Amino acid sequence: MIEIENLSHFYNNQNQRDEIIALDKVNLEIKKGDFISIIGANGSGKSTLARHLNCLLLPTSGDVWVNGMNTKDPDNVWKIRQEVGMVFQNPDNQIVATTVEDDVAFGLENIGLSRKVMQERVDWALRVVEMEEYKKCEPHLLSGGQKQKVAIAGVIALRSSFMVLDEPTAMLDPRGRKEVLHMVKKLNREENITIIYITHLMEEAAEFDQVVVLDRGRIALRGRPQDIFLQVDILRNLGLDIPQITELAIKLNKNGLDISPSTLKIEEIVKQLCLYI
Secondary structure (H helix, E strand, O other), rough: OEEEEEEEEEEEEOOOOOEEEEEEEEEEEOOOOOOEEEEOOOOOHHHHHHHHHHOOOOOOOEEEEEEEEEEHHHHHHHHHHHHHEOOOOOOOOOOOOOOOOHHHHHHHOOOOOOOOHHHHHHHHHHOOOOOOHHOOHHHOOOHHHHHHHHHHHHHHOOOOOEEEEOOOOOOOOOOHHHHHHHHHHHHHHHHEEEEEEEEOOHHHHOOOOOOEEEEEOEEEEEEEHHOOOOHHHHHHHHOOOHHHHHHHHHHHHHHHOOOOOOOOOOOHHHHHHOOOO
């Protein structure tokens, strides 16, 4: 479990005189197996929050606990970083080796595993992310989506319990986005890895079990996507939009069709519309 208690984080601005509040007394509990997306306008604190979950940033005040370990305790840093893996926007910034299998093995070498155990974990991780056939490939020859899958493989090879993905599809084309989203769903459902997924795409956020909405460093909303995206006026006041499918469903409902305004998927709205044919 990750427990965030009254977490605040301040940045100094360029003249070092005034402090900018990035997070303001955030309280959040993330349980094993959760599948959570975090959304918010630019500057809402999404990435700052993500970096607190594996000690890349430390609280100005408050606490972050990962499986009972406080991130402020220097003795816990490496243990927490094995528990909480990070995947960032640009996979090229995380790839350090000349072959796919060597890149996935990089973190395992740093914790001193034997060659036999490393090879078993690398093979398993690449099989899970459906990249086993590329193990001898040079990473720079891969597509953006494939590179992100290699970055994800490096995290799960460490047997991390939690995975934090900070806008992992921001630099990908639609196909790459679909591949990455499919992969994180698979990791959550089949491997029981807790997923914390930061995105600016509402269609992606709608795929998750829970949505957390940040606004100016505070949690504004939390709940099921079906409930969150019905609060259209609140979201737009926060500088956010709603998924296009949900917007269409709301308009059809207002025009007299018996369409659920909380519809989130194309398949659902097609099924409902077919009743009128």
